[in-house]
Amino acid sequence: MDRLKELIKYKGYQVAPAELEGLLLTHPAVADAAVIPCPDPEAGEVPKALVVLKGAVTPDELMAFVNEQVAPYKKIRQLDVVDQIPKSPSGKILRRVLVEQERTRIGS
DSSP states (O other), X not given: OOOGGGOEEEXXXXXXXXXXXXXXXXXXXXXXXXEEEEEETTTEEEEEEEEEESSOOOHHHHHHHHHTTSOGGGOOOEEEEXXXXXXXXXXXXXXXXHHHHHHHHHHO
């Protein structure tokens, strides 16, 4: 179960990032994954996946893989391929760092 602060609020629905990350990690071409909220003027926030690949797959194929297994409001709307996902020494995903990177990227 995710911490309440980490839930993504999409059009009044709450989406747990850990659920989407778990689905992404079941794909054979995904080495690591993180899901963060991305600001959206219409929906409030949309789920955005950041993945580290270990095989050949397109972002559209990964989004389709997850989106066919979840409710419409939980669908991943954006997906970026990254080199690595920042983690704490205990192995937890540093979502705060990812969200800050995303905000500075959008702002620039």
